[in-house]
Amino acid sequence: MSKPAIVILSDSARPVAERIAAVTGGTIHGASARCADVAVNFDSVATHLQALYAEGRPIVALMATGALVRMLAPLLADKLREPPVVAVAEDGSAVVPLLGGHHGANDLARAIAAALGTAAAITTAGDLRFGVALDAPPPGWRLENPDFAKSAMAELVAGGTARLAGSAPWLEAARLKLAADGDVLLTVTDAARAPNPGELLYRTQNLVLGIGSERGAPVDEAIALAEATLAEAGVSKLAIACVVSIDLKADEPAVHAVAAHFGVPARFFAASALEAEAPRLETPSEIVFAETGCHGVAEGAALAAVGAEGRLRLAKRKSRRVTAALGEAPHPVDAARIGRARGTLFVVGIGPGGAEWRSPEVSRMVAEATDLVGYSLYLDLLGPLADGKTRHDFALGEEETRVRHAMLLAGEGRRVALICSGDAGIYAMATLVFELIEKGGLDDGARRAEIVVSPGISALQAAAARAGAPLGHDFCTISLSDLLTPWADIQTRVRAAAAADFVIAFYNPVSRKRRTQLAFARDALLQHRPAETPVILATNLGRPGERVRIVTLAELDVDDVDMLTVVIVGSSESRCFTTGDGKAWAYTPRGYAGKAGTGMAGGSKGETA
Known part of the structure; x- marks a missing residue:
């Protein structure tokens, strides 16, 4: 749960x-x-x-x-x-x-x-009377026909007796009236068959399905072989506890498709763990050893999962590009305790930081994570959502180090949330994640981790919302930091955006050592748009000390801007006015003045035709 x-x-x-x-x-x-x-x-x-x-x-x-x-x-x-x-x-x-x-x-x-x-x-009557819920067996057990459980329980509550066929310690320990000719038959078996009338049919999850495959093997082929393997063994799919393979296949779609098909986890073992099972393999292969470092993937994984007391229920079966083997343990298999899961890296944007601007999806991912990685301030902004998580704090400027660390943790099978402010894909860590994957140099586990990116409210969106609607027409974003981009390229982009009359959101407008770039941008923009063009200066958005000001382009002073400020410069069409409560608002009409006249093109429906 x-x-x-x-x-x-x-x-x-x-x-x-x-x-x-x-x-x-x-x-x-x-x-x-x-x-x-x-x-x-x-x-x-x-x-x-x-x-x-x-x-x-x-x-x-x-x-x-x-x-x-x-x-x-x-x-x-x-x-x-x-x-x-x-x-x-x-x-x-x-x-x-x-x-x-x-x-x-x-x-x-x-x-x-x-x-x-x-x-x-x-x-619940069953819990009170018998100390057990027949329709909710404990972990490691599954019920084939839960629809019959209600009437079966009603029969027992009314004074009926039960008959147990097979072994189930949790049923044996319950306060049920057992009799050789019981009214309700409780059967425990892995045999693939339908329930008989008057029977509750339970499955012990003590079987594991080992899967090996070529890279990119068809999903349908893998599922078909898995189904055929179970059919040949004559066992119910509900008896499967997990699907297992070598860690080289942690990102193999076919393996995960088989696991999803049976509704069970996928777990993975290192080649050394599979090679330790070599003496018990029924069909060892030197070819497989040369490619993977173990003499059998499907059989080896199945045996590693069921442990020393387990056995192969069915040796390796093959299709064109997939192999499968069935392992059997003498007791239910706890998938969480064998091998490792495929790790997951959640790359999330938490917006400006406040919980009210954090998406439900991001909150869910952070809640599901075992580990949190990020700049210390961003982790602090999570507040109680970070409680109980393992924190990995990094200083500002250690971007690549923190991303590598997050991916290393995910490669170990953990569920990791890499925390970014604003949106993770806008001047943030998502780009670096994919850059590192493409360039290589990561260990094998990190490269095979699942990557999930979730959006957040960006600083430009937050600033725009606080000031009105300055992004109502075409806009662009430009970072004025020359740490990773040559200054000459930044100048080219600023001039081009100025000439194209885009609304521009400037990220990283200044730093302690960099004070001239924003002044250059202001002067370049003044060559193409009016001096009274509105400029939004938004600082500490969504945090204590939030401040939003609207000035004109001519009045823009570099000394009024710091590293925590987003600067949005309107286009030549952007407007600014004050409402009766004294609040100043900036907006950019949805239509060009030459076409719409009033800037209210499209009527009053609140949407663009």
């Missing part, structure tokens, strides 16, 4: 929420109007709760149960897919699992109640 979202409506609920977060590892989500310094803010509680529910996120809501039920009611359709939802009184006096009781809500409620010194209000 993923970490829960702990939803509060006011700061009065924070003390209890923090105690819940400490025991569950969850993150606190608070109403924007009444909660500050939380991991995630929201405006509409109903909309936020429904979004969390829709993505399958466990929810712990410190609010009235009636309100919570009414907000989620429109989404309640499939009992088998609902995430855990737990209601907690603001003072911690009551803990009620409302939904997903057999998907972790009951256990989550018990853990919360224990931390708060109260009792969980468990009402």
